[in-house]
Amino acid sequence: MNTFETLFGTPPQASASAAGRVNLLGEHTDYQGGFVLPTAIPQRLTVELGRNGTQEHVLHSLSSGQTLRVPLGEKGEGFAPYLVGCFQLSGVQEGLNALISGNVPSGGLSSSAALEVATLRALRGLYGLELNDVDLALRGVQVEHEFVGVKCGVMDQMASSLADTQTMLLIDTRSLERRSVPFPAGAEVLVIDSGVPRRLAESGYNQRRAEVEEAARQLGVKELRDVTDLAAVETLPEPLRARARHVVSENARVLRGLQADAAEFGQLMNASHASLRDDYAVSHPKVDELVNLLQAQPSVYGARMTGAGFGGAVVALVRVGQAAAVAQAVIAEFGNDAVQLVP
Template structure:
């Protein structure tokens, strides 16, 4: 594999990395002030940077074997906006050489957030920026909004910046208060790539956000976080009622999951997938098939799609020590070449 040195002919000035994340419960609630329960995954993205003395950024991705050139102050295309957004928001006015490598799978595991957080960490080191981990995460969200074109919430960047792989991280996305929560006893997390690609900016993600914002407006609340009784949604138009019902019930599922045993937590995950599939309508037929196979396995407590949806990864809660065997059995039935367990 290439390196910063082989591409640019010298050592980087700063290098940093950040993990992807998988969300156990709390999907599509973070842009309505809700509760989320992600954990970091072992896979990480690493970004190395150095000033190049020119008026041009040279951006190289080791994974795609692409090199992009973008004039300082501009945004660029392809993967460039994730990096130029970070550079522009950090006030970088000189040309940078940037090298990216990583093993965070795309599709539901926050590969874009890992890229942004890693890039911002490298720039924080290089320039001595006064950004704590929360401020850094919020700057990553700003990159998505202003440069990538995805009106995401705060969960992905907060998880990439603050979560670890040994606990779940309960985040109140309104106050940004957070605390570590232990995994249910006797269980382990299993993540499988469905093999269905998706791109947020070209999907219905922004549309869903607009729908729940309209539901909030019609209900006279700041955010659907302020609604705890689904009966309050009865006056909404049917489509908006479905969208809002998902957010309200998903917030309740996160809170119910705190301290739940593995069996109860698994049932909450199953209910979450049903809600995402039927009320929020962000799943995909192949994802539904994979989730159903997992839910039917005797060593799986529960399973659901994870991430924004429209393809991507699924997450399951497996009996401790049985995740690998369950994955092998389920994937044999799924019969899809290229679908893989995320180790």
């Protein structure tokens, strides 16, 4: 197996890791000041760094086997902008070697945020940067906006930087206030990757953001977070009406979920998926099929797509102790493209 030293000839000078995340409720609300309920997953990405004394960055991914060389001042292609953006925004003015390893899948579980957070943590160690965990998350968001071209909200990086696997993390994405929330009693989380790849910058993600920003403008509010009466969005033309209806109803589902037992929380997840599929139009037929199979299982309280959509993973709330059996049954019916991830 390749290691940093076998690839680059010297040991790494800094190393850090970060977790992926799965979001149970609160999808596509974080760029409208809304509420979200993610949790960290056990899968992590690790970034090792070392100075190379040249005027280029040499970046290697163990999962793909790909090595990219990026001259200083350029952002590169492929996975390079995620790292190079972190380098440039952190003031790096020398060539670095980087090795990426880990097991966070690329569909809907914030592998990009985990890569950014791990890189920034490693840079913090290498250069003694004064970045707290919230600063680090916000810099990751800046990388997405300025180097990757995805106008994401703050949830993914905040979750990767601050969440744990034992609780959900309620984040008010406007104030960045946050607190840990226990999972509903008697339930556990199951995540399954649909096997459908996606590329956010090439999908409708930025279009959705533009649509809800226009909806907020037409309603005369700073963000749709400020709309609590669903009737208010009915004055909008389509598709703005449907997009705004999702955001407003999704915020209400998150807040309701804080007091819900497992059965009601599952119903909220089911409603969230329907809203994402029908009003926000960010699901995918294969993802819908996988969600339907999960929702039909007697031990499943609820299931939905998770992440930005257009493919990727689904999450289910399952009766405690039943996740493995549910996953086996559903994957057998769905086909071999699906992969169980959690627990």
